[in-house]
């Protein structure tokens with residue numbers, strides 16, 4: 001691997017081999033998502049505990065301090081919305097010049113395997129990889145399902161992750177699911193877990209993150225289950241301890257409760 005690519009990958013995946021990304025890109029198709037109306041305020045107390053931010057260029061410029069020191073994974077796909085016909089109908093939104101101008105450490109885009117726009121999203125991924133590899137910039141593929149959340153089983157997600165890796169993604173982000181080891185097993189690049197809609201309790205979040213890490217995920221890219229929690233700093237710290245300090249569910253839950261109670 002070339003030095004530049006290696007350097008960027010090591011900013012994302014920490015020396016322990018794990019990573020915790022904080023995504024705040026949801027507005028690109030959802031508009032002012034609950035608790036992310038003012039992204040700069042949402043992330044302020046959380047930034048110390050994340051390894052990188054996943055964000056669009058618009059929110060990056062408007063709400064993220066350029067001297068903040070966190071690596072940026074730039075969301076570079078879009079063009080559809082929750083009120084439109086099909087969330088899968090995305091294009092690449094950001095030129096390679098803009099990616100370089102913004103000093104992105106990596107870029108991320110969604111692929112919609114099995115959708116009406118499968119071919120477009122997969123060839124967009126290939127095109128992005130072609131552009132970014134020339135400059136040593138890693139591409140993170142996001143296996144997306146749009147509104148069809150029931151698609152998220154191990155067989156389907158394993159298929160999506162493998163295809164994304166075959167097309168050149170350096171990292172793949174996919175949903176956690178039961179039998180997560182089957183998703184990771186056939187994917188030759190690091191797999192990061194995404195969250196999905198909010199769980200009922202923080203304990204459930206800690207449990208699924210712990211399960212994913214035990215089953216081969218290198219880390220986490222978790223948004224709503226962090227910043228929509230009534231205790232975002234506490235859950236962020238507890239999850240960080242699972243990812244980087246090998247905490248058990250019990251230890252992480254205790255940490256969550258002690259941070260929540262201000263101990």
Ligand code: 5RP
Nearest residue numbers: 023026194195196222223224
């Ligand atoms: C949506 C994304 C998010 O980065 C991803 O879904 C993680 O966020 P959440 O944990 O809220 O699902 O790609 O655009």
